Amino acid sequence: MSVAKDFFIMLSQNRMLNGAAKRWGLKLGAQSVVAGTTIDEMVDSIRKLNANGISATIDNLGEFVFEKEEALQAKEQILAVVEAIHQHKLDAHISLKPTQLGLDVDVDFCRENLREIVAAAHEYGIFVNFDMEDYSHLQPSFDLLEELHGDYDNVGTVIQAYFFRAEEDIEKFKDYRLRIVKGAYKEPEHLAYQTKEAIDANYIKLIEYHLLNGPFTSIATHDHHVINHVKKFVSEHGIPNDKFEFQMLYGFRTDMQLELTKEGYNFCTYVPFGIDWYGYFMRRLAERPQNLNLIVKQTFNK
Numbered sequence: 001m002s003v004a005k006d007f008f009i010m011l012s013q014n015r016m017l018n019g020a021a022k023r024w025g026l027k028l029g030a031q032s033v034v035a036g037t038t039i040d041e042m043v044d045s046i047r048k049l050n051a052n053g054i055s056a057t058i059d060n061l062g063e064f065v066f067e068k069e070e071a072l073q074a075k076e077q078i079l080a081v082v083e084a085i086h087q088h089k090l091d092a093h094i095s096l097k098p099t100q101l102g103l104d105v106d107v108d109f110c111r112e113n114l115r116e117i118v119a120a121a122h123e124y125g126i127f128v129n130f131d132m133e134d135y136s137h138l139q140p141s142f143d144l145l146e147e148l149h150g151d152y153d154n155v156g157t158v159i160q161a162y163f164f165r166a167e168e169d170i171e172k173f174k175d176y177r178l179r180i181v182k183g184a185y186k187e188p189e190h191l192a193y194q195t196k197e198a199i200d201a202n203y204i205k206l207i208e209y210h211l212l213n214g215p216f217t218s219i220a221t222h223d224h225h226v227i228n229h230v231k232k233f234v235s236e237h238g239i240p241n242d243k244f245e246f247q248m249l250y251g252f253r254t255d256m257q258l259e260l261t262k263e264g265y266n267f268c269t270y271v272p273f274g275i276d277w278y279g280y281f282m283r284r285l286a287e288r289p290q291n292l293n294l295i296v297k298q299t300f301n302k
C-alpha cells in the first residue's frame with residue numbers, strides 16, 4: 001500500500017472534513033467526477049449518458065451516518081431518486097450504502113429503511129444494488145441483503161476481490177446479480193490480499209466464475225487489461241452480451257465508456273451526486289493519485 005494511498009484513505013475517513021465539505025459545494029475538482037448536488041443536475045447527466053446508449057447506477061452520496069434523523073433523510077432522498085428514475089423514464093438503477101441508511105445506528109431500523117426503498121423500486125421494476133463498504137460492515141450487509149432477497153428479486157450486491165473470503169461469498173451468492181470490483185478500502189493483511197498481482201488474479205477468477213454461473217455480472221473496473229480479458233473470455237465461452245455489463249465511475253475513462261458501448265457491450269456508468277461528496281472523492285484519489293491532475297486542472301480552469 002503506497003503512502004499516497006494511505007494518506008487519501010485517511011482523509012476520506014476524516015469525519016470533520018466530511019462534515020465541513022457538505023457546506024462547501026463541489027470543490028477540489030470533485031465536479032469532474034460527481035454529477036451535481038441536486039436531483040435535477042443528476043437527471044440531466046443521466047439523460048446525456050442514456051442518449052449515448054449508456055445506462056446508469058445512481059448513488060445519492062452519503063456515509064458516516066450515526067443519527068436516525070440523517071438516515072431517514074437519506075431514505076427520503078433515495079426514494080425521490082427512485083421516483084425520478086420512473087418519472088423521467090431514465091435507463092438507471094439505484095446504488096446505496098447500508099451505513100447511509102442506519103446500519104451503524106440499529107440493524108432493525110436499517111432493514112426497515114432498506115425494505116421501504118427496495119419495495120418502492122420493485123413497484124417500478126428498478127434494481128437496487130447494495131454497495132460494499134469496509135470489512136466491519138460486510139457480513140451485516142450480506143445478512144440484510146439475504147433477508148430482503150427472500151422477498152424481492154430486485155436486489156444484488158458487490159463482491160470485493162481483495163478479500164480472502166470473496167471466493168466463498170461469490171459461491172454463496174451465485175444466484176444473485178452481482179457487481180465485481182477489486183475493492184476500495186484499506187483492509188488488513190489477515191483479511192485481504194495486499195498486492196496488485198494477487199488482487200488482479202483473484203478478480204479475474206471471480207469474474208469468470210460469475211460469468212459462467214450467475215444470472216448477470218457487472219464488471220466494474222477501469223482496468224483495460226481486465227476488460228480485454230473479459231471480452232476474450234465471453235467470446236470463447238459463448239456468453240451472450242445480455243448476461244453482463246461493464247461499469248465505470250462517472251468522469252473516468254469517458255472515451256473508453258463510449259467505445260465499449262459502440263462495440264455493442266452493455267455499459268453502465270456509476271453516477272454519484274449530492275452534497276456528501278468528500279469521502280467518495282478522496283477514495284478515488286487513493287485509488288489513483290494521478291487523479292490529482294483533475295484537481296490541478298479544475299483549479300486552473302475556473
Ligand code: FAD
Pocket residue numbers: 130131132133158160181182183184185220221222223224247248249252253269270287288
Ligand atoms: P486499478 O487497479 O485502479 O487500475 C488498473 C489499471 O487500469 C491502471 O494501472 C491503469 O493502467 C488503468 N486505469 C485505471 N484507472 C484509470 C484512469 N482513470 N485512466 C486511465 N487508466 C486507468 N469498491 C468497493 O469497495 N465497493 C464498491 O461497492 C465499489 N463499487 C464500484 C463501482 C464501480 C462502477 C467501479 C468502477 C468501482 C467500484 N469500486 C467499489 C471501486 C473498486 O473496488 C476499485 O477500487 C476501483 O475501481 C479501482 O480499481 P480498478 O479496477 O478500476 O483498476
